[in-house]
């Protein structure tokens with residue numbers, strides 16, 4: 676069975692002091708879920724040091740929001756995968772729509788970042804998502820498949836278990852509503868089939884595909900009713916510790932009812 680995931684990307688929010696407060700508040704609320712689900716927070720770089728300490732005794736893992744593809748060198752302003760690992764990161768988020776839209780990242784660049792992350796032992800959280808126009812033209816699945824194929828071009832089936840795919844429709848990020856459970860589940864199903872066609876049935880059955888884009892404690896349960904969805908990846912609704920705890924509780928409930936009996 677795939678272990679379900681509750682994660683949050685903090686974007687450019689929650690500095691070091693606030694990170695300590697967040698961790699102190701959230702840890703007792705979520706640690707009971709640690710056996711059943713995987714949890715992560717992705718703080719800004721300058722909060723990672725505090726996050727490592729503050730979450731050290733908790734079930735919540737930490738990760739970076741971006742990484743450079745090279746291992747070291749003259750790359751002013753950049754951070755390497757080894758640096759993230761040294762800072763206590765287990766994860767790194769790649770290809771978030773804000774990186775694509777505002778910083779000109781492409782999936783070919785993302786491919787190199789995936790390679791760097793895997794080499795450093797980090798779990799890439801690879802975002803995939805169609806634009807509103809792609810959706811209107813009925814080509815969402817084609818776009819997701821192309822993004823996945825390009826970003827994972829250098830990976831083998833064995834490495835798929837070390838990667839988390841995050842389906843994040845670009846029109847649903849920072850928006851007023853999430854994708855409907857039906858729409859999201861269909862994308863997840865088709866994306867998993869595309870993984871199967873490229874990497875084989877075992878890789879497809881094992882890879883976790885989580886949903887992100889305007890998830891809240893109000894719509895999260897309906898999304899998690901769909902077995903195609905392996906977890907929730909949350910922005911705004913989890914920038915407060917209580918918000919993250921609510922999302923983790925929803926995912927933990929889903930993990931419980933999905934357990935084979």
Ligand code: PGA
Nearest residue numbers: 848849887888889910911
């Ligand atoms: P949101 O952000 O939950 O605030 O829409 C999601 C994301 O950016 O991954």
